[in-house]
Amino acid sequence: MPHGEAIASLIDHTLLRTEYTPADVDRVCAEALEHGFATVCVNPIYVPQIVERLESSPVKAASVVGFTLGAEFTAIKVEQARRLIEAGVEEMDMLLPVGLLRAGDYRAVFEDIAQVVKACHGQGVILKVILETGLLSLEEKIAGCLIAVKAGADYVKTCTGFAIGEATAEDIMLMRRIVGPAVGVKAAGGVRSWEKARLMVSAGASRIGATQGVVIVQQSVHEAGSDPTQS
Amino acid sequence: MPHGEAIASLIDHTLLRTEYTPADVDRVCAEALEHGFATVCVNPIYVPQIVERLESSPVKAASVVGFTLGAEFTAIKVEQARRLIEAGVEEMDMLLPVGLLRAGDYRAVFEDIAQVVKACHGQGVILKVILETGLLSLEEKIAGCLIAVKAGADYVKTCTGFAIGEATAEDIMLMRRIVGPAVGVKAAGGVRSWEKARLMVSAGASRIGATQGVVIVQQSVHEAGSDPTQS
Secondary structure (H helix, E strand, C coil), X not given: CCHHHHHHCCEEEEECCCCCCHHHHHHHHHHHHHHCCCEEEECXXXXXXXXXXXXXXXXXXXXXXXXXXXXXXXXXXXXXXXXHHHHCCCEEEEECCHHHHHCCCHHHHHHHHHHHHHHHHCXXXXXXXXXXXXXXXXXXXXXXXXHXXXXXXXXXXXXXXXXXXXCCHHHHHHHHHHHCCCCEEEEECCCCCHXXXXXXXXXXCCXXXXXXXXXXXXXXXXXXXXXXXXX | CCHHHHHHCCEEEEEXXXXXXXXXXXXXXXXXXXXXXXXXXXXXXXXXXXXXXXXCCCCEEEEEECCCCCCCCHHHHHHHHHHHHHHCCCEEEEECCHHHHHCCCHHHHHHHHHHHHHHHHCCCCEEEEECCHHHCCHHHHHHHHHHHHHHXXXXXXXXXXXXXXXXXXXXXXXXXXXXXXXXXXXXXXXXCCHHHHHHHHHHCCCEEEECCHHHHHHHHHCCCCCCHHHC
């Protein structure tokens, strides 16, 4: 498999900034179909549009819950998940309540995630839980991973890309070590080049969230050498 | 009325960053009670806490809807509003769907706001509509104001503070000119000093959103001269 396709299949092609229009969404769907990205990830209002554009392709529709602050009522996160699934989403990324994690209220964090997991897994939908690693201490990162796995998350993920901090190899290695081989690790936040994407995969990431997916694939095609999926 | 209290009564004392903990929320409630801010504005998970802390005081509990990206399903925004009101919120700030405004889908923007207005006004709750002015052209700012007023918003507001751009005197004057005297104008985003707050009020703002409310009040007390409510 060429590096281009190998790396593309790991990328969530992501378009979440508030200023994006339906025309931008069409563009990223076309890019995703051309390059074979894993998913297109957009805000809820654009989900019907991507579901239509990606129909009968292997590219999945993805969206977000409790985004970008993670501090919604759990009941709202569950309702967001339900409506996204109804609209055709197959994968979603939720932000856990970072302030409660930092305060050590692990029970509330667990309940928040577990309720959304319940809404997803009954429908075969994959749930990724964002830690917002840039705001957490080492202990909080570890606790966040353990709680997310215990609550049934399919992936743990580094950052929203909207707060301080970005994905680092150190954090990816830590997260992979904690969640083990059966749970996914998604590197997101500041992954804008093939070099960075390859570093993330080498460190243990099984998915990349990026707005620069096309650049990453193009750079990977131009480079000889290691296949990131083999490292 | 001293400048300190006069300006304090115009300030939404705001704590929305994801990393804040219940201890931070207690601190801002104490500050609000001490200085007499208009509201304390926090994320939904902290609303029960502020409602309890602010009980039987003139300081109102406030929160946010469709925040920080504005691109939730309208039905979710309505459900967020309903649950916030149920929890005791008396004012809320919602972000309109910026991408749809930029795309000229005015009908969708109107419907989005009007549905949340409907949830609020039946309960005597004030709704402020954020334009995210830093991302808009002059034409889009004007359209956003007109649509928000037509849909029944109680205030129009400049920025979330989480995207590019901040409140400017030029934008506040524009917004005040469009919405007229009967609708509020809230300056938020980058208002961190008494000098800036006074400039906003002079330009026509009737409310200030700030995390630095205590600093603003302290600076105003130390300064002789103009009363912002008289300018």
